[in-house]
Amino acid sequence: MYRDYYCNEPNEKLIGQDVKLSGWINKRRDHGGLLFIDLRDRSGLIQVVFDPDNLKENEFHWNQFRSEWVIQVQGVIQKRPEGTENLNLPTGKIELIAKNYKVLNVSKTLPFELTDFKEETDEIIRLKYRYLDLRRSQKYEILNLRHKVVKFIRDYLDTNGFLEIETPILIKSTPEGARDFVVPSRNNQGQFYALPQSPQQLKQLLMVSGIDKYFQIVKCFRDEDPRSDRQPEFTQLDLEMSFVTQEDVLNLTEEMFTGLIKSLDIDKKFNSPFQRMTYDSAMELYGTDKPDLRFDMQIKDFSSLSKDNPFKVLSNTIKNKGVVKGLVVPGGSAFSRKKIDSLVEYTRELGGSGLIWIVLEENPGSDDFEFKSVVRKYLDLDYVKNISTTHNAKKGDMILLVAGENKHTLEILGQLRNKLGRDLDLFDKNELNFCFITDFPLFEWDEENKKWTSSHHPFTMPHEEHQNNITIDNASDIRAYCYDLVANGSEIASGSIRIHKKEMQEEVFSILGYSKNETNELFSQLLDAFEYGAPPHGGIAPGIDRIIMLLSGTENIRDVIAFPKTQSGFDPLFESPSQLTAEQLNELGISIKNPENNSN
């Protein structure tokens, strides 16, 4: 036996007892004739005292000890002498007096320090030595949190009658959605599997099988550029239920998330019940389908007040079927000119033609209304008074206006709103604000490829009133039983009620531009199944990584994944992706187009 306790377990009740502990040397304080070490494992630290009077001889003398050596110590737990307690440590009132020890392994000097008080080492170095980075307590806590979340979900869904079922990782490439990661087949040269972007069709087939309630905590793969909240492989809780309506799925989701957060001992407050908002109002009020509702500052419509304005930038936009919309920034008059200019620049980076800012000046002791703006000479006082009154802007505030096409204008203002929320500290970092966004459009117009695409995925059920009229002509009007769970401006889960009738599914595919042949080729496994009594069904898929980000307060998805990849999809630890040998390529029947990229 290597140990009797984890390092943080001994307490005053064990005083006088003989115990054995094992762990890493976190820190060594060598006083010449006396050595203190902090012995560390995943649970924490305990101070061990090496005093020559108490120690047996050993192959290593204790003054050879170095950081990160792995040792086993046997000794007696002792109350620390008066005045030497360390209240920063849970074990700070006691210490282990070493009587015997064994060096289980030595360690080279680490490439970076694990101490918490230093500034963070460059991430690429930490990823290369991820196994060392993960020794740090903050990293362990995140992995522990992740374990608890997944454990809760499994228990909760088990209690509610769900079956956890595995689905294949080697499946078939489909043209919809993200780029696939592909795997060449040796037995079928020239043919490829694809890794699932999600087990979507498989779980629907399980519903046809009568499984009724399915879930899986499963890796999904999308060969698209990573972001701070996106990795090429990530984990979803994929779940599906038969004989359910949208309301059933949302209620289950809400109950699960509420129960989850309550089960965790974390310092976060959250709203209950969750808010509900349609996609259309989210876009109109917040300029995004994932609004951060921890703060207000809704987008306001200034169009009708601006349509006759002599300032052509405003009136001409309205004439050309555009809009003038904007934000009232509370206390915005305190912004420096430099700060305002950076907002204008930010708007341009987002593709906006410009940002009109109007600072309503604070005039203590006077009722005079005055304002500042770079377009001051084009704007009259009455207009500014008018829009201020209508949209409740007060002295000391700033009005920001964007003129242009409606959707683009809203999206720009949505991003500006998020930036201002961050810059002005408008929200409480310890708050979790959950909201279901519902009634997404079934289709979206893809301007680049001049075709309709699914806004969620092609298996989404349209609302009843559109079900008998799924045509190209009204494609933009069709709303769907499709929903997202959004928290603090981040999409946490996404789901829908699915189509379960072959004819309706075929109508949707035809609007997406698939011929009958293509539909059969790519989706016959699902369409055939629908002919054998497919039940109504629907589900949702929360992103596990994002849930952990939210709960742990981290801003980067790499922090919640044990072995993540960089933004270029590189794994610095294994140095993958990597080349194959000539024999491997030959066996797969693959030749490399640019041999200079493969020197094997």
Place this chain on the structure above:
RNA sequence: GGCCCCGUGGUGUAGUGGUCAACACGCCGCCCUGUCAAGGCGGAGAUCGCCAGUUCGAACCUGGUCGGGGUCGCCA
């Protein structure tokens, strides 16, 4: 693919045209029996990501390139 930011001993930083590239932590050695981010003294360790250019002279300026981060496109 576009845009923005970053790259200096092992780690984190300073250094914006001119002698041996500075500091902290870490590391090595010596001293030290109550420290806990121990302390004291001493020491080693960097051709400033890479390539080219400008210049009498480049860590510093310019161009390119590689790597990292953020973001837009992309992500059914």
